[in-house]
Amino acid sequence: MTGGRKPEPPPLPDCLHVREVMALGAARLDPEIVAYFAAGAGDEETLSDNEAAFTRRALRPRVLTDVAGLSTASTVLGHPVVMPVGVAPTAEHGLAHPEAERASALAAAAAGVPFCLSTAATLSLEEVAEVAGSPRWLQLYASARRADTEQLVARAVGAGFEAIVLTVDVGIVGLRDRERAARRANPDHPYYRGRRYLTPGHDVTASGFPATWQDLAWLREACDGRPLVLKGVMTGEDAARAIDHGVAAVWVSNHGGRQLDRAPATLDVLEEVVSAVGGRAEVYLDGGVRRGVDVACALALGARCVFVGRPVVFGLAAGGREGVAAVLGMLRRELHVTMALLGAASVEELTPASVRRR
Ligand SMILES: Cc1cc2nc3c(=O)[nH]c(=O)nc-3n(C[C@H](O)[C@H](O)[C@H](O)COP(=O)(O)O)c2cc1C
Numbered sequence: 001m002t003g004g005r006k007p008e009p010p011p012l013p014d015c016l017h018v019r020e021v022m023a024l025g026a027a028r029l030d031p032e033i034v035a036y037f038a039a040g041a042g043d044e045e046t047l048s049d050n051e052a053a054f055t056r057r058a059l060r061p062r063v064l065t066d067v068a069g070l071s072t073a074s075t076v077l078g079h080p081v082v083m084p085v086g087v088a089p090t091a092e093h094g095l096a097h098p099e100a101e102r103a104s105a106l107a108a109a110a111a112g113v114p115f116c117l118s119t120a121a122t123l124s125l126e127e128v129a130e131v132a133g134s135p136r137w138l139q140l141y142a143s144a145r146r147a148d149t150e151q152l153v154a155r156a157v158g159a160g161f162e163a164i165v166l167t168v169d170v171g172i173v174g175l176r177d178r179e180r181a182a183r184r185a186n187p188d189h190p191y192y193r194g195r196r197y198l199t200p201g202h203d204v205t206a207s208g209f210p211a212t213w214q215d216l217a218w219l220r221e222a223c224d225g226r227p228l229v230l231k232g233v234m235t236g237e238d239a240a241r242a243i244d245h246g247v248a249a250v251w252v253s254n255h256g257g258r259q260l261d262r263a264p265a266t267l268d269v270l271e272e273v274v275s276a277v278g279g280r281a282e283v284y285l286d287g288g289v290r291r292g293v294d295v296a297c298a299l300a301l302g303a304r305c306v307f308v309g310r311p312v313v314f315g316l317a318a319g320g321r322e323g324v325a326a327v328l329g330m331l332r333r334e335l336h337v338t339m340a341l342l343g344a345a346s347v348e349e350l351t352p353a354s355v356r357r358r
Contacts, residue, residue: 292334
């Protein structure tokens with residue numbers, strides 16, 4: 001008997017799937033850091049719905065197809081990838097592991113998948129560029145001063161980042177009550193030093209990253225020929241508008257449920273966005289992807305690539321570069337088995353006909 005305590009998660013080499021790696025990572029971190037990584041906004045309805053939406057779909061296997069030469073390979077913005085599953089931008093990997101973004105970028109490079117570096121990374125973009133593979137992208141929060149943004153984009157272009165991903169769902173920072181409650185319980189934890197947005201009474205209206213459609217032409221100019229991706233699009237209307245503004249890809253995301261609580265699950269808006277885009281740009285999705293079956297489902301419904309956020313940060317906490325490699329390896333194996341059992345020899349053979357509502 002464990003006396004009612006949670007059982008110890010298995011060590012990394014014994015972990016079987018992503019959620020086990022995430023549990024191991026969480027067990028290695030202070031509860032304050034876990035609250036930061038795991039929290040969603042408000043009642044966390046959107047956070048849990050992202051995962052639940054995948055369970056509302058079933059996969060339709062086709063039998064007796066030849067899958068002997070099965071490949072999970074694809075391309076993203078013209079760059080080859082071993083599988084269309086990438087590392088989403090998440091802030092401050094240094095809170096999870098001392099090797100920080102260096103470890104996660106190396107793991108992504110070894111796995112042959114896209115790595116998107118956060119504006120709010122622990123390491124500088126130049127330090128990460130030294131070890132990152134391809135595709136490597138920089139996520140951007142547009143700052144109030146255009147000159148600062150231009151300078152950051154120029155540094156990213158100079159360091160060889162291949163696309164700029166503008167995050168458009170943080171016009172104001174969401175209220176993550178789980179994180180605020182963790183601070184209330186232990187306000188002296190070093191993590192809270194300097195995090196004014198978590199202090200009671202902080203003027204929420206003063207925080208965020210304001211940008212509007214009017215900024216996109218200027219930003220595309222600043223990208224100097226590199227593709228611009230919009231991350232955080234959740235409606236067909238905005239997706240169509242984004243295409244009119246010349247973006248190369250639309251990234252369906254609700255920021256992992258950390259911004260607008262009661263926003264729909266990303267999987268539930270994917271088809272609307274794919275249809276509005278009508279093949280004129282690539283469409284990505286993140287939020288709640290934890291299994292190869294989730295990946296297959298999103299690809300079938302029209303995502304060109306899916307991305308994982310929390311699995312990477314908790315994988316990092318579980319074992320640094322090896323922890324992230326374990327997460328990506330599990331998703332690759334599960335995607336391979338799922339495709340084989342669905343009768344799909346390539347990602348192109350995953351189509352809306354592979355999925356039905358439960
Ligand atoms: C701890 C944490 C930090 C994040 N930081 C950023 C960020 O700096 N920029 C950004 O565009 N998105 C950020 N996100 C959102 C992720 O890019 C992604 O949309 C989300 O994590 C996907 O959901 P998932 O965690 O369920 O995979 C962050 C998410 C988490 C959990």
